[in-house]
Amino acid sequence: MSDGNQGGVDLKVVGQRPIRPDGVDKVTGRAQFGADFHLPGMLTGRIKRSPYAHARIVSIDTRAAEKLPGVKAIVTSADFDAGAAGEVEAGESHAAMKEVAANCLAHGKVLYQGHAVAAVAATLPEIAAEALDLIEVTYEVLPHVIDVEEAMAADAPVLHDDMYTKGVTPKPGKASNVAAKHVMGRGDVAAAFKAAGVIVEGRYETAAVHQGYIEPHACVASWGADGQSTIWCSSQGQFLVRAMVAKILNMPLSDIKVIPAEIGGGFGGKTTVYLEPVALALSRKCGRPVKIVMSREEVFLASGPTSGAVMDVRLAARMDGKITGAEMTLKYQAGAFQGSPVNLGLMTAFACYDVEALALTGYDVVSNRPKVAAYRAPGAPMAAFAVESAIDDLALKLGMDPINLRLLNAVRDGAKTVYGATVRYSALVETLEAIKASPHYQTPVGKGQARGVAAGFWFNVGGESSAAVHVDEDGGVTVVSSNPDIGGSRASMAMMAAETLGLPIERVRCTVADTTSIGYSGSTGGSRVTFATGMAVVEAAQKVVADLKRRAAQTWECDIAMVEWKDGVATCTDPAKDVKPLSMKAIAGKTAKTGGPIAAEVSLNAQGAAAGFGVHVCDLEIDPETGRTTVIRYTAAQDVGRAIHPAYVEGQLQGGAAQGIGWALNEEYVYGKSGLLENASFLDYRMPVASDLPMIDTILIETKPNPRHPYGAKGVGEVPIVPPLAAVSNAVSRIVGKRMTSLPMSPAKVLAEMDK
Amino acid sequence: MSRMVVNATVNGEPVEFLAGGGQSLLDALRDELRLTGSKEGCGTGDCGACSVIVDGRLVCACLMLAPEAEGTRIETIEGLADNGHLHPLQHQFLEQAALQCGFCTPGLLMASKALLDRNPDPTETEVRYWLAGNMCRCTGYDKVVRAVMDAAADLRQAEKPR
């Protein structure tokens, strides 16, 4: 572990803004994303989906479709192996494989509109489409439930008759839609409320929202006659795809090679499988490669989204603003299968604040919606929306500046989190101070506008990663990463290797390897790649440096302690030796004489990921005629440890803020009476476009580098989506004149509140 | 399934391909000509990932039928660089880190080129409204807008008589 091996002040590459190694491919159209592969003899796969929110599958008749010329294979859940069981590491959440399998192809019942029922592979897309129409599915339609609180009601239609609420004793006598109850807390909450000088409370609601990656899910799967198979797909983890497909199709891992394509956005939504096991099952049936690409409608209906939530929060505080106790209840939609991030909501809700007494309860609730998938800081933005709104209420009640109130309550190093961890290397206070001192906050609010402030937290994770560093014969270097590059991580990997080796960045290239070409790695998620895989890269580069020094010592016949490695050159510090320095190139060109090729691979389990904190401030105005909110000015500050490539770190802050603004103002899954989604398109599910947003200013706080990472990096990707929901709604509430408690704050909703 | 022969010019080169009557230009570019730089994000004209320039006009290739391409001049992302030299837009997108996943990038670049072809000196607001048909979920548009403005300045500089 690289504890304490902090990069010093004279960093040469880390902190610069070089062009990313994969950049040219991405601006010239050469980069190959999931849907861009083509193999000889490849078939088109299509998926038949449920038209109902909830129904029993009485029968599936594929005979007519099978007879259609050009149809090569049809699969249903019967083609998956019942052996599918157990759990696989999946981003932040653990996926029960039986449920992932039943989500890929429905088993017995369909649980939401768009639930996959069967799939075909055919020689042409038109034939595949025609075959879908010829597959006859007989359904017995069942009553459905969409709303989270209705789903919890005693008389609600039950989705899974074997679901007994976990986390309650004694075990409930009957099945329900509440998959689990989570309880967390500490201290004497009743006493805190009894002694409180001021109490605020509220009930908050957020809608289900989609990750909204622009690239729909896509894959090509090819089964070999001996069972050895290859899958090309865009995902957040080639090893995760391999593990899930192996479980679902009951294959040994070594028979599946997953080649990661470029990934067109994921935000957590590509930390599971939808298509890959289906495509491989089809390929297994007909022996030809099969490509499946989702349409945008399918993406909305059957992938993602994240939970909508209903939340009750109560704060007890002293008259000086110190929060002494809090109660919170979270009810999160899980979609059709258990597994909402409600426990993460509980853990993060008060993570920014040092609150002595906490009583937190969460419910994971299934309903007839698509199974939720991870979305950037899963579970945290909704909980933060409720808490940061309540704190805004407190600031208003006490007439305090919202930053000062947060400063008074902010966690500092040494504080204990509700989930037991100790806060370390944190810079929330510095981040709050930076916002307070920012030109934005220092400028008075414009006429007719209002300002909102909010903070946010994310754990950031480490975990298992592998990386290799290969020295080329001409002294250049190839870095082999084990993680799909979702937003520029090849650049940060290459930079950390270049820094460690003392090479200019142009001499280091980075590639993302398939499952057979590098050791195991966890997925690209949890803001872990620059931290954990970066640690593996640096340790591999350090091994290479040690080897280079050994070879120089061997050449000079001197003690290795007398060899210094700096700026890519070995120098002999032994005054008795009259030798010329040896460059990387010189050593690399003579490896046959010094022990063979120079390369190192490191696999590790990275510990010590430091949490991150963000504080956002938002100025906006509302058109009183239409109720439309326009964000005028936005600043995001974040505790980032050290920014390896600051431009891409800024980009994470800006992109997260934009997604959060969309979540606050426009985005939502809208259901009709029959339980069908009414807005499964980009036209009707409104994500922010360029004309909706202002420039997003960023402030990177680098006062507390993470000492557990060789260059001080903390995860940065997830924190930025946590504060915006409340930063926006706190400002909207100021203009409307009352607390906005329900997201999205669509124009209609804002107008209705203004007119009340 | 009846298919027809379509003749067009793509990135300056004459091409001939077979197209089904209902096939989109995007599918023809990607599946027949194997020009997979143009992306499909929605297929309904809402995301702009498929943006190409046809006879000087910016279009969503997913909304145009392939047979309608007969006799047209089509510019795609694959033709934006000039003999291996990046266009100033491409250069600025890289310099400014205006892409994260890069999936929206081909469409954004073609839409930006269409803008700069007709308006060499756009304001920030003009850039934002022109690009409103091109969704990017990763960047929040900040660096994209800056890259387009700076590329416009680069192009104006290059045009200036010395």
Ligand code: FES
């Ligand atoms: S794919 Fe053409 S606009 Fe989205």
Ligand code: FES
């Ligand atoms: S860079 Fe990912 S969608 Fe724009």
